[in-house]
Amino acid sequence: MKCCILAMLAICGVLFSQSPQTFVHAQEPDAGDGKLRIICFGAHPDDAEYKSGGTAALWAAQGHHVKLVSVTNGDIGHWQMAGGPLAKRRTAESAEVARRLGVSSQVLDIHDGELLPTLENRQTITRLIREWNADIVIAHRPWDYHPDHRYVGVLVQDAAYMVAVPFFCPDTPPLKKNPVFLYSSDRFQKPYTFEADIAVALDDVFDKKVDALLALESQTFEGGALGSAEIMAAAPPASAPELRRAWLHERWDRRQSSEASLYRSALLKWYGDEKGQKIKYAEAFEICEYGHQPSDDEIRKLFPFFPPKTP
Numbered sequence: 109m110k111c112c113i114l115a116m117l118a119i120c121g122v123l124f125s126q127s128p129q130t131f132v133h134a135q136e137p138d139a140g141d142g143k144l145r146i147i148c149f150g151a152h153p154d155d156a157e158y159k160s161g162g163t164a165a166l167w168a169a170q171g172h173h174v175k176l177v178s179v180t181n182g183d184i185g186h187w188q189m190a191g192g193p194l195a196k197r198r199t200a201e202s203a204e205v206a207r208r209l210g211v212s213s214q215v216l217d218i219h220d221g222e223l224l225p226t227l228e229n230r231q232t233i234t235r236l237i238r239e240w241n242a243d244i245v246i247a248h249r250p251w252d253y254h255p256d257h258r259y260v261g262v263l264v265q266d267a268a269y270m271v272a273v274p275f276f277c278p279d280t281p282p283l284k285k286n287p288v289f290l291y292s293s294d295r296f297q298k299p300y301t302f303e304a305d306i307a308v309a310l311d312d313v314f315d316k317k318v319d320a321l322l323a324l325e326s327q328t329f330e331g332g333a334l335g336s337a338e339i340m341a342a343a344p345p346a347s348a349p350e351l352r353r354a355w356l357h358e359r360w361d362r363r364q365s366s367e368a369s370l371y372r373s374a375l376l377k378w379y380g381d382e383k384g385q386k387i388k389y390a391e392a393f394e395i396c397e398y399g400h401q402p403s404d405d406e407i408r409k410l411f412p413f414f415p416p417k418t419p
Contacts, residue, residue, distance in 0.1 A: 307374035
């Protein structure tokens, strides 16, 4: 009887293949502990860490649960090595970043540079969001210089409705409430520029983020896919860890202070004029028009490190 039911479901198009092989760091936390649950999707084993790592550390410091997911395994993301050895190396780097931030990580075994917005991948993203019972989902915007980035945005957008549909991926229970979907920041102008609905002060965790990103050696110090022997030689060597940290700190100081300057108005909104003007480092997010549309009061609950609203 069970076989007949499964066959009928398959014929009706409601039984789907399981997720591709994945590599997971850290145990899944208790879904009923009352804490927030955030899942951040990046295209490669560095994107979610770069875009959301500081905010992830702030959530984690308050006991909330964050997972950083790389949708591809990064196996061509280096100028000198590739394939399985690079995928394993970058998975280990991502896991170490997560450990230092106090969050979980997962790397999907999909080839770097080959991600497509297929039905199978939509199912995978939908299942991951459901399994995490997410309150917040963060991803790239669906227009970007890299096709993997674009298609992560498309796949997460496509999942924004499907996560609550019971007969899509019926092997994984649907969410009872739709999460808030957010885009991480970028500088692309067309078809429209990034709009910072939310900006998060990183001053208290900036050093923690830099220390975590030190683990991404293949990307930070070796240049990643577009590196070279010359680029690698220009970075401080592994034998000089303090120089390495200072070198990386300088680069992220420029990046996160630029983010704070660009999105100062959002910082003023959420932190008030006096504190907002003093914030040096920030990460910013845009609310996707799909998924739950939060009020300002709901945003303050989802970002509990924001100060109380002033009268």
